[in-house]
Amino acid sequence: MSTDSTTRETTVTWTDPSQGPSLLPTMDGIDFLRKMAAGEVPGAPIGAHIGMQIAEVGEGTVTFHCHPDESHYNPIGMVHGGLVCTLLDSALGCAVHTTLPAGTGYTSIEIKVNYLRPVSKDSGPLVCTGRVTKGGRRVAFAEGEVVDNLGKTVATASGSLLIFPLETT
Numbered sequence: 001m002s003t004d005s006t007t008r009e010t011t012v013t014w015t016d017p018s019q020g021p022s023l024l025p026t027m028d029g030i031d032f033l034r035k036m037a038a039g040e041v042p043g044a045p046i047g048a049h050i051g052m053q054i055a056e057v058g059e060g061t062v063t064f065h066c067h068p069d070e071s072h073y074n075p076i077g078m079v080h081g082g083l084v085c086t087l088l089d090s091a092l093g094c095a096v097h098t099t100l101p102a103g104t105g106y107t108s109i110e111i112k113v114n115y116l117r118p119v120s121k122d123s124g125p126l127v128c129t130g131r132v133t134k135g136g137r138r139v140a141f142a143e144g145e146v147v148d149n150l151g152k153t154v155a156t157a158s159g160s161l162l163i164f165p166l167e168t169t
């Protein structure tokens with residue numbers, strides 16, 4: 001495809017993603033995420049693609065900020081729902097991680113998103129908060145929402161995450 005005056009480009013910069021996981025066997029989830037919020041542990045590379053950073057970490061709750069831009073648009077003129085879902089998946093997962101001791105793994109197994117209002121490049125910063133609704137030995141449940149820069153809730157979600165011991169080698 002040729003480039004013309006309507007073509008835009010962006011640069012994505014990220015840090016070696018192997019550093020963070022190497023800390024998980026020895027660090028409680030909340031300490032890991034607090035270090036990430038403080039910039040002492042690199043954030044996830046996906047964050048560089050969508051302008052997402054971890055902002056606040058508490059017991060059972062995490063807040064992300066996100067700056068959507070034109071490169072996140074779908075073909076019908078608004079920010080792709082996948083960006084909003086990625087934000088919510090991140091916030092729900094990290095909220096659960098704050099409750100987990102060192103050596104415990106987790107992964108999201110399902111998420112239900114309600115897209116209440118469209119998001120544009122002018123909607124940011126988006127604020128996405130996730131919180132645990134019920135912890136568990138094997139499955140944790142969480143919910144969250146995304147609020148735009150006018151204070152309007154643009155999406156809500158509920159989801160569940162599998163909890164398991166990290167394999168030691």
Ligand SMILES: CC(C)(COP(=O)(O)OP(=O)(O)OC[C@H]1O[C@@H](n2cnc3c(N)ncnc32)[C@H](O)[C@@H]1OP(=O)(O)O)[C@@H](O)C(=O)NCCC(=O)NCCSC(=O)Cc1ccccc1
Nearest residue numbers: 074075076078079080081082084115116117118119152154
């Ligand atoms: C339209 C509806 C689904 C339903 O609304 P209704 O039942 O009619 O309810 P209501 O009238 O109460 O409106 C509620 C609020 O919505 C606003 N609004 C409504 N219509 C428009 C409009 N035309 N333009 C602008 N804004 C509009 C309206 O002002 C109001 O806001 P307010 O309360 O005044 O502040 C709405 O909930 C919505 O837009 N959700 C977000 C959906 C979304 O972004 N999905 C993800 C992207 S899709 C994707 O990426 C998948 C894909 C991939 C690849 C290719 C293709 C697709």
